[in-house]
Each structure stands twice: as structure tokens, then as C-alpha cells.
Amino acid sequence: MTDIAALLLSRIRDVPDHPEPGVMFKDITPLLADPVAFTALTEALAGLTVRYGATKIVGLEARGFILGAPAAVRAGVGFVPVRKAGKLPGATLSQAYELEYGSARIEVHAEDLTGADRVMVVDDVLATGGTAEASLRLIRRAGAEVAGVSVLMELGFLGGRARLEPALDGAPLEALIRV
Ligand SMILES: O=P(O)(O)OC[C@H]1O[C@H](OP(=O)(O)OP(=O)(O)O)[C@H](O)[C@@H]1O
Numbered sequence: 001m002t003d004i005a006a007l008l009l010s011r012i013r014d015v016p017d018h019p020e021p022g023v024m025f026k027d028i029t030p031l032l033a034d035p036v037a038f039t040a041l042t043e044a045l046a047g048l049t050v051r052y053g054a055t056k057i058v059g060l061e062a063r064g065f066i067l068g069a070p071a072a073v074r075a076g077v078g079f080v081p082v083r084k085a086g087k088l089p090g091a092t093l094s095q096a097y098e099l100e101y102g103s104a105r106i107e108v109h110a111e112d113l114t115g116a117d118r119v120m121v122v123d124d125v126l127a128t129g130g131t132a133e134a135s136l137r138l139i140r141r142a143g144a145e146v147a148g149v150s151v152l153m154e155l156g157f158l159g160g161r162a163r164l165e166p167a168l169d170g171a172p173l174e175a176l177i178r179v
């Protein structure tokens, strides 16, 4: 493990049985509160954004906003929020997806992405991959190209990478930490 990955991992807190029994919740708030770790994370996500030639970062509500927005500023690209259904006021594209139990829907303002955009998706955790997969569908439906998906942490035992693989269509999935 690199020094940066070790630093980031050391600032993520495991919270058992949150938000429901059996889930080991990965809490990033200690990392956000540490300016050295948060800066290192922002630099790493911005570096991936530049390396893969993205013109915009899409952040996934809510923790993807916290990580994606400073990375976009650092990389010199625009930031586009993908929100849970019903939050965005303008004309939206909407995508339903399956969760472990039940389903959910995410949305993006249609005018925020164009055919000229290459998009890096940023989020904190890749778990089942359902949220990221739905975001890739939204990005392509908006006519934009997928530059990649970058997450702080991949929970390997939930199989998100395999689920995401077809939707990535050759684009990279970068995880700074894998557990
Ligand atoms: O890979 P998946 O199984 O789709 O899970 C990962 C998603 O779940 C969490 O968000 P959550 O929906 O809990 O929203 P929050 O960031 O608003 O807490 C996390 O921040 C990812 O967006």
C-alpha cells in the first residue's frame, strides 16, 4: 500500500451495524476533518481527472459532492451534481437502479453535460456499484463520454467492480483504497 493510501485508510472509521444491522459503515468524516488527509485525497482525485483527460467531474450525492467539488476546482474542470430524485429544479434526465433491497432514482440537469464533455465520476465508496452504474447511464444519455470512475474506497467483497464492468465499456475504475 502507498503512503497516501495508508494515510487515507487510517482516517476512515469503521462503524458496525450502521445504518442497519450487518452493515460495516465506512465513515469518512475523520478524513474530512484532517486537512492533510483531505488535501492528499483532493490532489489524488484531481490527478486522476487530469490524467484521463476529463472536462468535468460528476459527483454523486451526497458524499461525492464533498470529494468531487474540491477535486474539480483543483483540476480546473467543471463540477456537475448527480442528485437523488426530485431535488434538481431544471429539466433533468432520470435513471432508476436496483439497490440490495428495492430501487432508487438519480437525476442530472440535462444541460450540464454535452457531447463535448468527458466525465470523471467521483464518489467516496463503491459498494454494489448500482449508484455508479446508473450515473454512467445518465452521462451517456446526456451525450457525454465517460472518462472513468474514481472512488476513495472500493468494498471488494460486494462485487461492484464486476457489476460496473459492462457499463464502463473500457473506461478505468480507479480506487485509492480497496478492502
Ligand atoms: O455502490 P452502491 O451499492 O450503489 O453504494 C455506494 C453509494 O452509497 C453511498 O451513498 P448513499 O446512497 O448512502 O448516499 P449519501 O452519500 O447521501 O449518504 C455512497 O456514498 C455511494 O454513493
Ligand SMILES: Nc1ncnc2[nH]cnc12
Pocket: 023, 024, 025, 026, 027, 125, 127, 128
Ligand atoms: N458500507 C458502506 N459504508 C459507507 N458507505 C456505503 N455505501 C454503501 N455501502 C457503504
